Amino acid sequence: MTITDRIPDTPLLDRARSNAGYALNKMAMGLSTPAGRAAFLADEDSYLDRFALSPAQRAAVKARDWAEMVRLGGNLFYILKISAVDPTPIRAIGAAQAGLSLEDFLDQRLGKVTNG
Amino acid sequence: MAELLAGLGTSHVPSIAAALDKGLRDSDEWKPFFDGYIPAQDWVRAHKPDIAVVIFNDHGNSFFLDRIPTLALGVAEEYQPADEGWGPRAVPNFIGASDFAWHLADQMVAGHFDPMICRELDVDHGLQVPMELVFGRPAAWPVKIVPILVNTIQYPIPTPQRMWELGQLLRRAIASYPTDEKIIVLGTGGLSHQLQGARAGYINPDADRAWIAKIGADPARYRAMSREDYIAEFGSEGAELIMWLVMRGCMDDSVRTLHQHYFAPASMTGAGMVLLENMG
Numbered sequence: 576m577t578i579t580d581r582i583p584d585t586p587l588l589d590r591a592r593s594n595a596g597y598a599l600n601k602m603a604m605g606l607s608t609p610a611g612r613a614a615f616l617a618d619e620d621s622y623l624d625r626f627a628l629s630p631a632q633r634a635a636v637k638a639r640d641w642a643e644m645v646r647l648g649g650n651l652f653y654i655l656k657i658s659a660v661d662p663t664p665i666r667a668i669g670a671a672q673a674g675l676s677l678e679d680f681l682d683q684r685l686g687k688v689t690n691g
Numbered sequence: 692m693a694e695l696l697a698g699l700g701t702s703h704v705p706s707i708a709a710a711l712d713k714g715l716r717d718s719d720e721w722k723p724f725f726d727g728y729i730p731a732q733d734w735v736r737a738h739k740p741d742i743a744v745v746i747f748n749d750h751g752n753s754f755f756l757d758r759i760p761t762l763a764l765g766v767a768e769e770y771q772p773a774d775e776g777w778g779p780r781a782v783p784n785f786i787g788a789s790d791f792a793w794h795l796a797d798q799m800v801a802g803h804f805d806p807m808i809c810r811e812l813d814v815d816h817g818l819q820v821p822m823e824l825v826f827g828r829p830a831a832w833p834v835k836i837v838p839i840l841v842n843t844i845q846y847p848i849p850t851p852q853r854m855w856e857l858g859q860l861l862r863r864a865i866a867s868y869p870t871d872e873k874i875i876v877l878g879t880g881g882l883s884h885q886l887q888g889a890r891a892g893y894i895n896p897d898a899d900r901a902w903i904a905k906i907g908a909d910p911a912r913y914r915a916m917s918r919e920d921y922i923a924e925f926g927s928e929g930a931e932l933i934m935w936l937v938m939r940g941c942m943d944d945s946v947r948t949l950h951q952h953y954f955a956p957a958s959m960t961g962a963g964m965v966l967l968e969n970m971g
Contacts, residue, residue: 580888581919582890582919582922582923582927583890584888584889584890585885585887585888585890585922585926585927586887586888586927587846587922587927588844588845588846589845589846589847590846593756593845593846597756600751600755600756601755601756601757604751604755604756606776607752607773607774607775607776608774609774609778612776642889645887645888650751650844650887651886651887652750652751652752652844652886653751653756655776656775656776658776659775659776659777660776665706665886665958665959666892666958666959668886668891669886669891669892669959670891670892672887672888672889672891673889673890673891673892674889680892683892684891684892684893684894684959685892685894685955685956685959
């Protein structure tokens with residue numbers, strides 16, 4: 576699967592990516608109910624079996640590899656629900672995608688700003 | 692006839708809700724952000740709107756990708772906070788202004804906008820946070836609401852020009868509504884931020900400050916920009932700013948900027964607000 580983005584490093588949820596990521600995002604959407612979250616926490620593999628994830632998508636979920644989940648069609652608004660079950664700060668997810676340490680991410684991407 | 696009291700643009704960052712829920716309102720990190728809203732809150736409280744029309748995007752909470760309405764309109768009597776993964780937040784249910792909402796539905800379809808009409812709808816932080824930023828955390832909300840939901844997640848998203856035209860239609864719907872109710876229009880989202888991809892963490896405070904300064908007085912450039920322009924300048928999720936154009940488009944050409952505020956970063960987002968009043 577090759578997806579060319581018009582704006583570099585900016586994966587929009589377009590037709591190709593929405594198709595590629597549908598099962599992954601649907602799996603994550605299932606975590607928006609107490610029953611889904613309980614099932615995920617009780618037996619993650621069994622929960623993931625309910626969805627038609629590709630082996631690579633499944634491995635990315637298991638590894639909490641946020642950059643890879645997005646590369647495989649995951650959209651943050653859905654896969655963030657994994658971070659509600661397995662707590663991960665949004666800034667850490669951002670840093671992982673940027674390929675930076677959290678400290679460098681905060682400094683380089685979010686630091687050079689002023690308030691007022 | 693109903694009256695357009697004011698237009699207000701504001702961010703709806705979920706970390707704002709989390710900060711409130713965790714009691715961090717007056718922390719060093721958050722106090723300057725929240726304090727910047729106080730003058731606008733005071734103005735709104737003094738002017739007593741009856742209805743808030745809130746334009747926002749669902750963030751994969753009420754709509755999944757199995758069916759994504761490009762535009763949706765709530766006509767419900769009541770809306771509950773959505774479960775975004777942590778359980779529904781402890782904010783009061785929102786009471787719908789369903790009479791005005793049905794009037795707006797009539798006006799939209801007659802005017803060739805064709806929204807999905809929602810009778811049962813949970814509302815996520817995209818609506819909750821603006822309501823909390825404008826009205827605080829009351830036991831009951833002091834206004835009824837009309838939610839207008841815009842798809843800004845799955846492409847194609849609607850164009851900025853279409854958002855402006857929706858604002859013009861909303862203006863006519865308010866002007867033709869035969870009550871003396873006062874309506875405030877909340878355009879929400881942004882400012883610059885990007886959550887997805889290797890460009891995650893992109894913010895653009897200079898562009899944000901220009902937006903805050905000009906969206907009232909000189910919005911022509913923002914009205915003319917393409918979707919790609921928004922993504923390039925404000926980040927992939929910063930493109931939510933197109934929803935402020937509904938608010939701006941429903942107002943007079945000449946408006947007074949009553950209050951403005953900018954703060955960055957709120958979590959990973961440039962955050963802020965403007966409160967606009969028609970010159971009259």
